[in-house]
Amino acid sequence: MAFVSDLFVNSWNWIAVQLARFLPPWAAELVMMFAGVVVLIAFLLFMVMLLTLLERKVVARIADRIGPNRVGPFGILQPLADTLKLIIKENTEPAQADHWVFRLAPAVAVTAALMPYAVIPLGRGMVGTDINVGVLYVVSISSLTVIAILMAGWGGCNKYSLLGGMRAVAQMFSFEVPLALCLASVVLLTGSLSLVSITEAQRELWLVLVQPVGFLLYLLCGIAEANRSPFDIPEAESELVAGYHTEYSGVRFAFFFMAEYINMFTVSAMATIMFLGGWRGPFVDQLPVLSVVYFLLKVHFLVFLMFWFRATFPRLRIDQLLSLSWKVLLPIALANLMLTALADKVAHRAGLSRMASAGLLLGSNLVLAGVAIATLYLVYERRRAPSLSRRYEIHWH
Amino acid sequence: MTDDERIAEELKRNIFLTTVDRIYDWCRRGSMWPISFGLACCAFEMICAAAARFDLARFGMEAVRATPRQADLMIVAGTVTHKMAPQVLRLYRQMAEPKYVIAMGACAISGGTFRSYSVLQGVDKIIPVDVYVPGCPPRPEALLHGIIKLQEKIERQSVRTVPWYRKA
Ligand code: SF4
Numbered sequence: 001m002a003f004v005s006d007l008f009v010n011s012w013n014w015i016a017v018q019l020a021r022f023l024p025p026w027a028a029e030l031v032m033m034f035a036g037v038v039v040l041i042a043f044l045l046f047m048v049m050l051l052t053l054l055e056r057k058v059v060a061r062i063a064d065r066i067g068p069n070r071v072g073p074f075g076i077l078q079p080l081a082d083t084l085k086l087i088i089k090e091n092t093e094p095a096q097a098d099h100w101v102f103r104l105a106p107a108v109a110v111t112a113a114l115m116p117y118a119v120i121p122l123g124r125g126m127v128g129t130d131i132n133v134g135v136l137y138v139v140s141i142s143s144l145t146v147i148a149i150l151m152a153g154w155g156g157c158n159k160y161s162l163l164g165g166m167r168a169v170a171q172m173f174s175f176e177v178p179l180a181l182c183l184a185s186v187v188l189l190t191g192s193l194s195l196v197s198i199t200e201a202q203r204e205l206w207l208v209l210v211q212p213v214g215f216l217l218y219l220l221c222g223i224a225e226a227n228r229s230p231f232d233i234p235e236a237e238s239e240l241v242a243g244y245h246t247e248y249s250g251v252r253f254a255f256f257f258m259a260e261y262i263n264m265f266t267v268s269a270m271a272t273i274m275f276l277g278g279w280r281g282p283f284v285d286q287l288p289v290l291s292v293v294y295f296l297l298k299v300h301f302l303v304f305l306m307f308w309f310r311a312t313f314p315r316l317r318i319d320q321l322l323s324l325s326w327k328v329l330l331p332i333a334l335a336n337l338m339l340t341a342l343a344d345k346v347a348h349r350a351g352l353s354r355m356a357s358a359g360l361l362l363g364s365n366l367v368l369a370g371v372a373i374a375t376l377y378l379v380y381e382r383r384r385a386p387s388l389s390r391r392y393e394i395h396w397h
Numbered sequence: 398m399t400d401d402e403r404i405a406e407e408l409k410r411n412i413f414l415t416t417v418d419r420i421y422d423w424c425r426r427g428s429m430w431p432i433s434f435g436l437a438c439c440a441f442e443m444i445c446a447a448a449a450r451f452d453l454a455r456f457g458m459e460a461v462r463a464t465p466r467q468a469d470l471m472i473v474a475g476t477v478t479h480k481m482a483p484q485v486l487r488l489y490r491q492m493a494e495p496k497y498v499i500a501m502g503a504c505a506i507s508g509g510t511f512r513s514y515s516v517l518q519g520v521d522k523i524i525p526v527d528v529y530v531p532g533c534p535p536r537p538e539a540l541l542h543g544i545i546k547l548q549e550k551i552e553r554q555s556v557r558t559v560p561w562y563r564k565a
Contacts, residue, residue: 056459056460060452063449064449065448065454065459066454066455067455068454069455070427070455070456071423071457075455075457078427080424081423081426081427082424082427082457082460084420084424085424088421088425089495090494090495090561091493092491237463241464242462245467246464247464247466248466248467249467
């Protein structure tokens, strides 16, 4: 029972002990390190497959359709068929392509997508390495994706892919700023950059309860960062064919596909860790194996939100997108950071209890939300086109 | 080697190949991604086939690709004019192997009602067609039937005989 209660960690330690019996210590450690990498990658590949199927099912249900149900029972083998087909498919390469860049780009994209998982805790005691600048590491790695996309856009020697690549750069850089600011206010409250201790700090109170504005901002920026609809202008098919991966087919396209879904998972995982208490949940201390379940449940809830967004909202234009980032999200994120710092300081100075300071933080956050919404309303109400009845001076009696 | 052994050997090789064939055909049949492509009125029936009532997604086909590089199936839905024909041919050539073509509607099959100087008399004059779906326009059910026929055709293919592994 004790073994099962922390199944994953215990079996991991058991394997390590067995290895140490007939291998020198450094070799055992090396083998375990590689095993960790392999397990993580396999887990992520499985997640990608699951997410593609879930996305197609969820979007189909929202559109009042059924979704894949012919390949395997209830269509669960659909991702497998897709993967195999993409592997079989011919690898086309334009004659004028920048061959090295063209071939390297998918690998860079997947590598950049996989790297954050070195520091993300997937459950209690289940983390690659707990480095003390985890948040900084994840944020900086996520900007590597931009380079992969730019390489793909350049390498294909296709004007649409180049345009898509350029757009992706503009978009990802502008959304990275408010995203990092949202994370900064969390770091301010928990006093740590390590993802493990940020999870620990939310033992009593999830940060979403004191930082609702920060959470919403992070979610918006994260969706834009992962190039998901409604912010998927780098691959908008109505204007850009398929954006930066226009010239890719077969396995190389599959790599980009994989990178996109892993990025989506990363964004949700980060939101879970920073705002939703990571793997924390009821009875986790008695039964640590539950921590993985809680973590995956929360992540999948956020992923489901993304699917829902995709099925609901139309795509934005590039100028709307950039002005959303620079004119709306960035000021709110900045104000949020300053207000959080102020409220935290006041709470410390006044020596408030934990609950009272949380209340103060929440209150200041809600005030910020109110002010932001009121300002937006005033600014955009003035710009709105007059209603039909006013424009044509029609009086309804 | 006795005859029996030789037969057993031969059998083993064949059985192995049939399993490869089955997987090879199964995955291509299960995930045919069409290229988004509509030329005339028939396109609306195709769109209708993808929407709620008929739902192409059941066959794993709602992943409509905008770029020919990632598509497996071209549904020529509508009238191919002489002006459009070069573009159709070009898109077909840009598609990566294995690729299939469905000619949907009387126009794509034979020019339909348009016996005119400006309309190509059947898309099979320029690209090879796998399945013809007659009608003006064919109902979504007919298109689905054509897709199922294409899947049956794919199921009969074998790695050893498919044209795209041969030297040109
Ligand atoms: S077959 Fe009939 S419905 Fe289809 S494109 Fe031709 S005229 Fe239009």
